[in-house]
Amino acid sequence: MILADDAATARLGAALGRVLGVGEAVCLSGPLGAGKSTLARGLIRSLTTPDEDVPSPTFTLVQVYDGRRLTIAHFDLYRLSRPDEAYELGLDEALDEGAALIEWPERLEGRLPADRLDVEIAFDGDGRRVRMTPHGAWQGRSLGTLD
Template structure:
């Protein structure tokens, strides 16, 4: 999927939020600066309010948000040293209570939630981004369009 600008990345986040259900995760991968936080921020604001403050959880590791339809936890696993740490900071509980957005899911070393949408974002040569979406479990068969 071609994301020519930041607005397109945000629209993808909004489109994913519309399809996200309790017990599911959205796993965001890509290099630093690829747009993971932009996508996560738009997704969370779509589930809560447009003015929701959504800081990057790089240092806190996780932020929790309550929306009218769904609660969502935003995990940034960049600083984790072992996959077990994600569960120690509440990944299972977040999925039991709502949904999760996980940046740097590769830190889980394959121990990923079963029902998830993997989104790999990478810069393209034109200054935009390319996103590859892969559905797993309950996400299979759902279309996400801008």
């Protein structure tokens, strides 16, 4: 799918948030500046409030938000040196109690949650190209509308 601008990227994030369930993850990959944080912000705000402060967890590594229907833990794994560090930060617990949004999932070296949607974002001219690959519970799930 092609996303023309940041607003379209945020709408995709909101659509993902509307169908995200307990025990599931959305894994965001792509180069710096591709729109991972914009998509994450749209997803988190769809679960919390439209004006929720959603800072990048680059330095804190994880931010947890109590949503209206589930808790979402936003992980930024960019600075991790070992896959085990994500689990030390509480990735398993986050999935037991709610859902996880994972930026830089390649840092897990294949130790990814079974029920996940891989979202790859790439530059495409002035817009972004997104490829989504469902795994486990995400297979066959409709995102509904992107409004």
